[in-house]
Amino acid sequence: MKILVAVKQVAALDEDFVIGADGRDVDAEFLIRDLNEWDDFSLEEAVRIKEAAADPVEVVVVSIGPEEADEVLRKCLAKGADRAVRIWDEAVAGSDPIAIARILAAVARQEAPDMLLAGVQSSDHGFASTGIATAGFLGWPHGAVVASLAYTSGEKSAVFRRELEGGLLHQVTIQCPAVLTIQAGINTPRYASLRSIKQAAAKPIDVRNLADVGISAHEVGEQGSLSHVRRMYIPDKGHAQLIEGSAAEQAKRLAGIIRAFKGEA
Amino acid sequence: MGGILVIAEQRRGELRPVSLELITAAQGLRAAGDAVAVALLAADPARLVDPLKVAGVDEIITVQTAAAEFDPDAFEAAVGALISARSPSVVLIAHSIDSFGYAAALAARQGFGFATDVFKVERIEGELVATRGGYGQKVCVEVDFPGRSTVLLAVRATMFKAPDRAGSPAVTSFAAPSVVSRAEGGDFIEASAADDVDMTAAEFILTIGRGVGEEAKIAQFRELADVIGATLGCSRPIADAGWLPKSRQVGQSGKTASACRLYIAMGVSGAIQHLAGMKHVSTIIAVNSDAGASIFGVAKYGIVGDIFEIAEELRRHF
Numbered sequence: 406m407k408i409l410v411a412v413k414q415v416a417a418l419d420e421d422f423v424i425g426a427d428g429r430d431v432d433a434e435f436l437i438r439d440l441n442e443w444d445d446f447s448l449e450e451a452v453r454i455k456e457a458a459a460d461p462v463e464v465v466v467v468s469i470g471p472e473e474a475d476e477v478l479r480k481c482l483a484k485g486a487d488r489a490v491r492i493w494d495e496a497v498a499g500s501d502p503i504a505i506a507r508i509l510a511a512v513a514r515q516e517a518p519d520m521l522l523a524g525v526q527s528s529d530h531g532f533a534s535t536g537i538a539t540a541g542f543l544g545w546p547h548g549a550v551v552a553s554l555a556y557t558s559g560e561k562s563a564v565f566r567r568e569l570e571g572g573l574l575h576q577v578t579i580q581c582p583a584v585l586t587i588q589a590g591i592n593t594p595r596y597a598s599l600r601s602i603k604q605a606a607a608k609p610i611d612v613r614n615l616a617d618v619g620i621s622a623h624e625v626g627e628q629g630s631l632s633h634v635r636r637m638y639i640p641d642k643g644h645a646q647l648i649e650g651s652a653a654e655q656a657k658r659l660a661g662i663i664r665a666f667k668g669e670a
Numbered sequence: 671m672g673g674i675l676v677i678a679e680q681r682r683g684e685l686r687p688v689s690l691e692l693i694t695a696a697q698g699l700r701a702a703g704d705a706v707a708v709a710l711l712a713a714d715p716a717r718l719v720d721p722l723k724v725a726g727v728d729e730i731i732t733v734q735t736a737a738a739e740f741d742p743d744a745f746e747a748a749v750g751a752l753i754s755a756r757s758p759s760v761v762l763i764a765h766s767i768d769s770f771g772y773a774a775a776l777a778a779r780q781g782f783g784f785a786t787d788v789f790k791v792e793r794i795e796g797e798l799v800a801t802r803g804g805y806g807q808k809v810c811v812e813v814d815f816p817g818r819s820t821v822l823l824a825v826r827a828t829m830f831k832a833p834d835r836a837g838s839p840a841v842t843s844f845a846a847p848s849v850v851s852r853a854e855g856g857d858f859i860e861a862s863a864a865d866d867v868d869m870t871a872a873e874f875i876l877t878i879g880r881g882v883g884e885e886a887k888i889a890q891f892r893e894l895a896d897v898i899g900a901t902l903g904c905s906r907p908i909a910d911a912g913w914l915p916k917s918r919q920v921g922q923s924g925k926t927a928s929a930c931r932l933y934i935a936m937g938v939s940g941a942i943q944h945l946a947g948m949k950h951v952s953t954i955i956a957v958n959s960d961a962g963a964s965i966f967g968v969a970k971y972g973i974v975g976d977i978f979e980i981a982e983e984l985r986r987h988f
C-alpha cells in the first residue's frame with residue numbers, strides 16, 4: 406500500500422525585497438524558503454493512515470523543484486515519510502501549477518499509489534490548482550478542501566468532509582485511488598525529533614529528471630503552462646494612516662480611538 | 671464565436687452572491703458584439719433564474735444536474751460541454767470552494783488558459799490580462815494567456831459590485847451530459863457552536879493572529895479584550911490549533927464580522943481569506959511588526975510594532 410504526498414517548497418519575502426531584473430518575479434536573494442504550511446497537514450494525515458493500518462503502508466513524498474527543495478523533503482522524512490522523490494530539469498523553470506501538475510501526474514503513474522494527497526493551496530501564490538489539476542491529468546476522482554478524512558489504506562473508497570464557506574461541512578464518499586487536497590487544521594502535525602532529523606539527513610533522495618518520468622521539455626515550463634506572467638509589481642501600500650512614536654505613544658493614541666468609539670456608541 | 675460565459679453558483683437552493691459579482695466583472699471585458707451568458711447548474715435551476723435577470727446579461731442558460739449539490743465529475747462534464755457548445759473566449763467562475771473542486775482539472779484537460787484568485791481583469795491592447803496576488807499578497811502579478819482561445823478565470827469574491835439594474839435576458843436550457851459520479855455528496859454538517867459568542871453581532875472586535883506565538887499568551891489578550899469591551903476573535907491558525915474555539919474565527923471559513931464598526935487586528939498578516947470576514951469594517955486598526963504586511967492595505971490606522979508591547983501599554987489606559 407502506498408500514499409503519495411506532493412509537497413512544495415514555498416517562499417516568503419524578506420524585508421525590503423526587490424523585483425528582479427526581468428520584472429517578472431522577486432529577486433531570488435530575498436526569498437525565504439520553507440515547506441508549504443498545508444503540506445505539513447497532508448503529510449501528517451498520510452503518516453496517521455500508515456500508523457493506523459494493519460498492513461504495511463509506504464508514505465512517499467514528492468516535490469518538483471531544484472536542489473534546494475531537498476530541504477523540505479528531508480523535513481518530511483524526519484516527520485515520518487519513508488521515501489522522497491524530487492523531479493527537476495532546467496526546463497521546468499517558469500512552470501505554472503498546471504505544468505507542475507503534469508509532472509506530478511507522471512510521477513503518480515510511476516508510483517501507482519492508493520491515494521495522492523496535496524495541500525489545498527500554497528502559502529506563497531495561493532493557486533489552489535495543482536492537486537486537482539493533477540487529478541485531471543490522471544483522470545482520478547478528486548476532492549478539494551478536505552477537513553476530515555476516514556480512509557483505511559487499500560480500501561476502494563474513502564469518506565471525507567470538505568469545508569465550505571462559513572465553515573459548513575459537506576460529506577462526500579469517494580472512490581480510490583483519488584486525489585485529495587488537505588485543509589489546514591485537519592490534524593495537529595507532529596514535530597520531528599532531533600534523532601529523526603539526524604536520520605533523515607542521511608537518507609537518500611531519489612532525484613529524477615523529465616526523461617525519467619516520461620515528460621518532454623515542451624510539456625513544462627512556459628510552453629506547457631496555461632498562463633504566462635507578464636509582470637510583477639509592488640502594489641500601492643493602501644491607505645493606512647500610521648500611528649508613529651514609542652509603544653507607549655502608539656498605545657495612548659489607540660486608547661483614544663477606542664474611547665472615542667465607545668463614547669459615540 | 672467568442673462571448674463571455676459566467677458560471678453562477680448556488681448552494682442549498684440559494685444563489686451565492688459572488689454570482690452577481692461575476693456578471694459585473696464580465697462587463698469590463700466585453701468587446702464589441704460580445705454577449706454575456708450566465709449558466710446556472712442546479713437540480714432545479716428555474717427556481718433561481720429571477721435574481722440573475724440583471725442588466726448586462728444577454729442570456730441565462732439553465733443546466734439541470736442530477737445531484738442537488740456540487741459534484742466534481744458532474745460539474746466538470748457540464749461546464750466542459752457548455753464551453754464546447756458555445757466556444758466563449760472568456761469563462762468567469764468564482765474562486766470558491768466548489769470551483770477549487772473542478773476548475774483546475776477542467777482547464778488542465780481541455781488546455782484552456784487558466785488563472786485563479788483573480789481580482790482584476792482587463793483587456794490591454796486586445797490581450798486578456800488578469801491580475802492576482804503573490805507572496806502573501808505583497809506583490810501583484812499580471813498574467814496573460816498567449817495562444818489560448820478560451821480562458822477560464824476564477825475570480826475572487828467581493829472585488830466587484832453586484833449590478834444594481836434589472837435586465838430581461840433570454841432564458842434557455844442546456845442538457846448536461848450524464849455522468850457516473852465517483853465522488854458522491856452526502857449530508858451537510860453545520861460547524862459546531864462550541865462557544866456562546868456571536869461574532870456576527872459584535873460591534874467591537876479584538877482579533878489575534880499567529881503573531882501571538884503560543885497558547886499561553888492567549889489569556890493576556892482575553893483579559894485585554896474584556897477590559898476594553900471588545901469581543902475576542904482570531905484568525906484561522908489560532909482556531910486550528912485549538913487555542914480559541916472555531917466560533918471566534920473570522921474569515922471565509924469562519925464568521926463574518928457583519929455588525930462590527932471597530933476591528934483591531936493584532937499579529938494578523940491579512941490573508942485574503944481573513945479579509946473576507948472583516949475588510950468591510952469601517953475602522954480597522956492593524957498592529958503588526960512587519961511594515962509590509964498586507965493587513966495594512968485594508969486598515970485605516972496602522973501600528974508597526976510588537977503586539978505584546980502594544981497590548982501591555984494599552985492595558986494601562988483601562
Ligand SMILES: Cc1cc2nc3c(=O)[nH]c(=O)nc-3n(C[C@H](O)[C@H](O)[C@H](O)COP(=O)(O)OP(=O)(O)OC[C@H]3O[C@@H](n4cnc5c(N)ncnc54)[C@H](O)[C@@H]3O)c2cc1C
Nearest residue numbers: 879880881905906921922923924937938939943944959977
Ligand atoms: C479555503 C481556506 C479558507 C480559509 N479560511 C480562513 C478564515 O476563515 N480565517 C482566517 O483567518 N484564515 C483562513 N484561511 C487561512 C489563511 O489563508 C491564512 O493562512 C491565515 O489567515 C493566516 O493567519 P495569520 O494572519 O494569523 O497568520 P500569519 O499569516 O502567519 O501572520 C502572522 C502575522 O503576525 C505578525 N507577527 C508575528 N509576531 C508578531 C509580534 N510579536 N508582533 C506583531 N506582529 C507579529 C507577522 O508579521 C505576520 O504578519 C483559509 C485558508 C483557506 C485555504
Ligand SMILES: Nc1ncnc2c1ncn2[C@@H]1O[C@H](COP(=O)(O)O)[C@@H](O)[C@H]1O
Nearest residue numbers: 411413469523524526527532533534535
Ligand atoms: N513544485 C511542487 N512540487 C510538489 N507539489 C507541489 C508543487 N507545487 C504545488 N504542489 C502541491 O500543490 C499544493 C499547492 O497548490 P497550489 O496552490 O496550486 O500551488 C501543495 O500543497 C502541494 O501539495
